[in-house]
Amino acid sequence: MSKDAEILKKFKEEAENVIKTFENKQNPKIKIPLRTLANVYFDEKERLIKLGEKQQTRSFFNIAQTKKFMQTFLIASAIKELIESGKTTSIRDIFYRTKHTISGLQESTFEEQAESDPIIEDIEVAFDVLREELHLYASTRGAMVGNLTIVDSGDIIDLRKMGSGGWAVPSIVGPDVIQFKDCDADFVLFIEKDAVWRRFNEDKFWKKHKCLIIHGQGVPPRGVRLLMRRLHDELKLPVYVLVDADPYGLYIYSVIKQGSINLAYESMRMAIPEARFIGLSIFDYEKYKLPKDVIIKLEDVDRKRISEILKYPWFQKKEWQAELKKMLELGFKLELEALSAKNISFITEKYLPEKLKNKEWLD
Amino acid sequence: MSKDAEILKKFKEEAENVIKTFENKQNPKIKIPLRTLANVYFDEKERLIKLGEKQQTRSFFNIAQTKKFMQTFLIASAIKELIESGKTTSIRDIFYRTKHTISGLQESTFEEQAESDPIIEDIEVAFDVLREELHLYASTRGAMVGNLTIVDSGDIIDLRKMGSGGWAVPSIVGPDVIQFKDCDADFVLFIEKDAVWRRFNEDKFWKKHKCLIIHGQGVPPRGVRLLMRRLHDELKLPVYVLVDADPYGLYIYSVIKQGSINLAYESMRMAIPEARFIGLSIFDYEKYKLPKDVIIKLEDVDRKRISEILKYPWFQKKEWQAELKKMLELGFKLELEALSAKNISFITEKYLPEKLKNKEWLD
Numbered sequence: 001m002s003k004d005a006e007i008l009k010k011f012k013e014e015a016e017n018v019i020k021t022f023e024n025k026q027n028p029k030i031k032i033p034l035r036t037l038a039n040v041y042f043d044e045k046e047r048l049i050k051l052g053e054k055q056q057t058r059s060f061f062n063i064a065q066t067k068k069f070m071q072t073f074l075i076a077s078a079i080k081e082l083i084e085s086g087k088t089t090s091i092r093d094i095f096y097r098t099k100h101t102i103s104g105l106q107e108s109t110f111e112e113q114a115e116s117d118p119i120i121e122d123i124e125v126a127f128d129v130l131r132e133e134l135h136l137y138a139s140t141r142g143a144m145v146g147n148l149t150i151v152d153s154g155d156i157i158d159l160r161k162m163g164s165g166g167w168a169v170p171s172i173v174g175p176d177v178i179q180f181k182d183c184d185a186d187f188v189l190f191i192e193k194d195a196v197w198r199r200f201n202e203d204k205f206w207k208k209h210k211c212l213i214i215h216g217q218g219v220p221p222r223g224v225r226l227l228m229r230r231l232h233d234e235l236k237l238p239v240y241v242l243v244d245a246d247p248y249g250l251y252i253y254s255v256i257k258q259g260s261i262n263l264a265y266e267s268m269r270m271a272i273p274e275a276r277f278i279g280l281s282i283f284d285y286e287k288y289k290l291p292k293d294v295i296i297k298l299e300d301v302d303r304k305r306i307s308e309i310l311k312y313p314w315f316q317k318k319e320w321q322a323e324l325k326k327m328l329e330l331g332f333k334l335e336l337e338a339l340s341a342k343n344i345s346f347i348t349e350k351y352l353p354e355k356l357k358n359k360e361w362l363d
Numbered sequence: 364m365s366k367d368a369e370i371l372k373k374f375k376e377e378a379e380n381v382i383k384t385f386e387n388k389q390n391p392k393i394k395i396p397l398r399t400l401a402n403v404y405f406d407e408k409e410r411l412i413k414l415g416e417k418q419q420t421r422s423f424f425n426i427a428q429t430k431k432f433m434q435t436f437l438i439a440s441a442i443k444e445l446i447e448s449g450k451t452t453s454i455r456d457i458f459y460r461t462k463h464t465i466s467g468l469q470e471s472t473f474e475e476q477a478e479s480d481p482i483i484e485d486i487e488v489a490f491d492v493l494r495e496e497l498h499l500y501a502s503t504r505g506a507m508v509g510n511l512t513i514v515d516s517g518d519i520i521d522l523r524k525m526g527s528g529g530w531a532v533p534s535i536v537g538p539d540v541i542q543f544k545d546c547d548a549d550f551v552l553f554i555e556k557d558a559v560w561r562r563f564n565e566d567k568f569w570k571k572h573k574c575l576i577i578h579g580q581g582v583p584p585r586g587v588r589l590l591m592r593r594l595h596d597e598l599k600l601p602v603y604v605l606v607d608a609d610p611y612g613l614y615i616y617s618v619i620k621q622g623s624i625n626l627a628y629e630s631m632r633m634a635i636p637e638a639r640f641i642g643l644s645i646f647d648y649e650k651y652k653l654p655k656d657v658i659i660k661l662e663d664v665d666r667k668r669i670s671e672i673l674k675y676p677w678f679q680k681k682e683w684q685a686e687l688k689k690m691l692e693l694g695f696k697l698e699l700e701a702l703s704a705k706n707i708s709f710i711t712e713k714y715l716p717e718k719l720k721n722k723e724w725l726d
Contacts, residue, residue, distance in 0.1 A: 082707070085707070087707055087708070088561070089567060089707055091564065093703045096703045099656045100656050137561060139558065139580070142506070143503075143531035151526075152528055153527045154526070155524040155526040156524070157525065157526055162530070163517075163530075164535065165503075165530050165533040166533075168530065170529075171526040171561075173529065177527060178526075195452075195453035195456065195502065196450075196453070199452065202450060202451060202722045256419070337455050337456045340459045341460065341462075344445070344448070344452055
């Protein structure tokens with residue numbers, strides 16, 4: 001059964017249950033897993049942030065829940081229509097599609113998108129699907145090039161021939177939309193910054209080192225994360241993450257690897273627990289004898305963030321603790337561009353090839 | 364002569380002048396057009412924001428100017444090296460390349476990128492070149508698809524076969540990097556939001572209406588603006604701009620059309636005075652009988668911005684004044700997604716085709 005058919009079937013079953021309950025003059029309810037922090041835990045074995053077992057019940061005959069109950073079915077109905085039409089749209093669009101004044105009342109179904117977005121998340125967890133599978137797309141950022149041919153919506157795209165711009169990674173990248181063909185890449189290199197990605201593309205790093213390079217302009221958007229996860233799962237490509245040596249860079253790595261705490265319910269589908277941190281390591285400052293002009297002093301907020309990260313269950317390995325403590329000890333952070341102080345292509349010609357050759361990464 | 368050779372020649376001439384002045388025991392100076400607001404004006408005839416004639420002089424034997432004089436030559440030297448190597452890089456990278464402790468002193472050439480960026484702008488205006496011609500790239504956003512084949516860095520890319528993602532528009536899009544081939548598009552449609560662009564791509568609007576669709580996620584980055592300008596100049600394609608009916612949307616249109624006041628020195632090279640505003644018009648609310656649920660009330664800051672825009676010399680046509688005054692009178696703004704209240708593809712199947720057919724645009 002296609003994912004679309006599967007979702008429509010689940011929706012129909014849930015709706016029929018509700019109708020039946022009404023007919024029996026009972027109070028219809030839906031159960032939705034709780035997305036609060038208290039219901040989030042780190043699964044040591046799978047090395048993933050996961051959602052616990054706690055659920056909330058939303059019932060129709062409960063004044064505090066009636067509106068949300070109605071909103072849930074309203075959004076589900078709009079999604080059903082979307083799936084049936086074979087189209088996709090944005091979560092903002094769904095808000096506009098479903099917002100209307102309730103007939104006979106002065107009240108609107110929704111006032112703001114801040115009301116409809118959590119309902120979409122409720123439906124995601126209740127039906128165990130990603131919003132992309134509900135035909136909803138998020139904002140996109142990021143591009144990819146490298147040794148792979150893909151099919152995107154029926155168009156064959158050779159990522160070896162994408163010029164300086166690259167293929168813009170869309171939001172919905174499931175197997176219905178994107179298929180992989182003809183791969184001769186050995187790994188995926190995620191690069192935090194588009195400016196550094198351009199260096200790697202211009203120097204044709206991906207050709208020389210048989211890989212795919214991808215960026216997401218900061219914290220990668222869902223499309224980039226889901227695509228890397230598929231490349232990892234289906235093509236068995238290891239994923240290397242190249243970020244600044246600062247708390248934000250480590251956060252980006254953490255999001256790719258374990259998922260984010262706020263979106264714990266999606267981690268299992270998007271995170272890559274085997275992702276490897278290939279740099280920038282704070283130890284590289286001494287190792288590569290970088291000039292002191294490239295350092296950026298830690299701010300109080302950086303020290304605070306590092307202290308928090310030190311406690312994350314997934315950063316307890318001694319190498320990670322050493323990395324974080326060294327950053328505090330030196331009292332500075334480093335950006336990827338710091339390597340350009342040596343030479344503009346130092347990062348593509350020496351730094352990364354050495355790291356890969358000597359297997360110098362953290363995971 | 365190639366642009367690269369031309370720039371290197373100008374740099375050499377300037378440097379030789381300075382050396383000659385030193386040898387004659389005189390005070391070397393460079394002249395740089397002033398980029399202050401006081402030196403900006405609107406050219407009614409060309410309908411462009413332009414830089415006036417005022418210049419500043421930067422001389423070596425002037426304590427207040429010595430450091431900036433040195434910084435200017437330091438950056439120019441790094442750019443020369445970059446051009447000679449045939450590589451491109453980011454302005455952040457150039458900062459790291461040129462930042463160092465001056466030998467024998469405790470002082471750095473630059474403390475922050477906020478010091479080196481204006482020097483790059485100085486060089487742009489002094490030598491009448493764009494930073495992209497100096498091999499410097501900005502951050503990128505945006506994607507394009509449609510009835511055109513391009514060559515990007517030697518790779519042939521058919522923009523008719525770019526799937527759901529599209530070709531990511533790079534920052535440097537000059538004729539050395541990007542060439543146009545095989546165009547059967549009749550116009551360019553710029554869309555403010557990537558989510559709306561996806562609607563147009565999914566519905567294959569560009570195929571049916573023979574055009575190119577491009578977005579820039581808000582205010583378009585330099586690469587998108589420069590590319591549209593080239594498509595307009597070289598392929599004679601009219602450019603239509605589709606934005607929200609709000610002050611920010613009008614600002615985006617204004618930037619595309621006249622350039623921004625802060626970057627007046629670049630307007631002549633990037634602006635498209637013939638660009639047409641195709642929507643969303645505030646009059647469309649009544650015309651298309653949109654439900655009142657889609658309106659967003661104007662905030663004080665919106666009213667203030669609209670009052671400012673009313674005074675812009677390039678919004679003095681009576682149609683523009685009517686548009687702006689109607690927005691104030693109705694007291695609300697509208698987003699492109701508001702059209703989805705009618706139907707998810709209303710914008711691609713009815714709204715825009717009608718606008719184009721009836722030539723309903725403002726310029």
